Amino acid sequence: MTDFSPMLQPDKGQPARTIHVVDKHSYESWLAAQPERARTAISAQGMKLEGYAHAILPGDGADDWSVVTVTANAGNFSSWCLAKLAAVLPAGTYRLASGDPGVAMFGWLTGQYRYIRYKPKTEAEAPRVLLTTDPVRMAAALREATAVCMVRDLVNTTAADLGPAELEQASADLARKHKADLTVTKGDALEQGYPMIAAVGRAAGRNRAPRLIELVWGNPAHPPVAIVGKGVTFDSGGLNIKPGNSMALMKKDMGGAAHALALASLVMETGLPVRLHLLVAAVENSIAGDAMRPGDILTSRKGLTVEIDNTDAEGRLILGDALTKAVEGNPELIIDFATLTGAARVALGPDLPALFANDDALADAMISAGKERDDPLWRLPLWDGYDEMLKSDTADMTNSPAGGFAGSITAALFLRRFVPKDIAWAHFDTFAWRPSAKPGRAKGGAALGLRAAWGMLEQRFKVN
Incomplete structure (x- = not known):
């Protein structure tokens, strides 16, 4: 770095x-x-x-x-x-x-x-x-630049060198540095406790086995905050295999996890007075004889059943289980990051992450912090009228509505099923990649939405 x-x-x-x-x-x-x-x-x-x-x-x-x-x-x-x-x-x-x-x-x-x-x-x-x-602003700039470039380094690393085990190691390094507690769930415990994470990652084999990585830090008396990241270290699309031009950049499909790790590092580095719960669902979406199939029905950790219409809509599955675990800690706030949909890129292009939130004040604070830090966001609606698109004839919902309309919104609505209304929640559908360079923003892995989220947290939970 x-x-x-x-x-x-x-x-x-x-x-x-x-x-x-x-x-x-x-x-x-x-x-x-x-x-x-x-x-x-x-x-x-x-x-x-x-x-x-x-x-x-x-x-x-x-x-x-x-x-x-x-x-x-x-x-x-x-x-x-x-x-x-x-x-x-x-x-x-x-x-x-x-x-x-x-x-x-x-x-x-x-x-x-x-x-x-x-x-x-x-x-x-x-x-x-x-x-x-201005030494105070100097220290803040150094912290934010280091966090942003942590995202860049992780996303730029080829999938051959960054799988679920390496995401676990990055989390362990953070935990060691900040004296946090680290828990990793995999194997039989993952299959029993987080069945959607296990189903998405099982075809990658033992050497790249799926896992849920959790880091807990801070005073238990402080407000609990959960940060969740999608860590698909490579996405072939599964049996609904991606075409070559769509698969070429799929080393970046762990960009949400990279953002989550970087945001957690800022929280701990500054000693923000919160009880932090970081969750990274780490998998590789591969193809093998035991790969998840279209038509399969999975039972999530929450108990909701999900019909698999498209194995390439896997990120929302692993996030569903991770969000359920985050909710069990009764947090005041949940923030998740994911390179979730191409639909968000079609709508907003590579520079603007799509922001979804179930709380207007939270969304406004995120957008305001993004403007202050030149890290713009664009809020898209959790449009109730599209919730029926998730309907399945054989399960509680489908993971990939037919028709292709409102893909980013329906993905966010899928995630909303795992978050109760009384917990403030923000979801970033971010690209994590810059296709061409701009001053200060190198081509390649990119932190998009990270500084906005950090600015909101810093304002909401002021350092003592």
């Missing part, structure tokens, strides 16, 4: 190159105050008044230079306004010409993220260091 700690440092007056930040409103007055050599350099470099544009400004000596960059948000910094500079400037130390970087510290860090596990070893890049006079 990338070590971000050298990239932000307290400003103690040490030598540093200057970064001037302008927008289209302040640019002309700023430019008029610059020496002629700076104006000539900007013109020669063809800097445009658009976000992320920048130019190098010469100083009195050959090695005396500074940089100007344009932010698209007039008068306001965003998480990303310095992210491109962090990726393209030479290694060294920098400070803003005026003010403090604030929220832009986060993008400065994530702009320097690299995933190099499968590339030949090369000499590590020297960091680009940003100075700040």
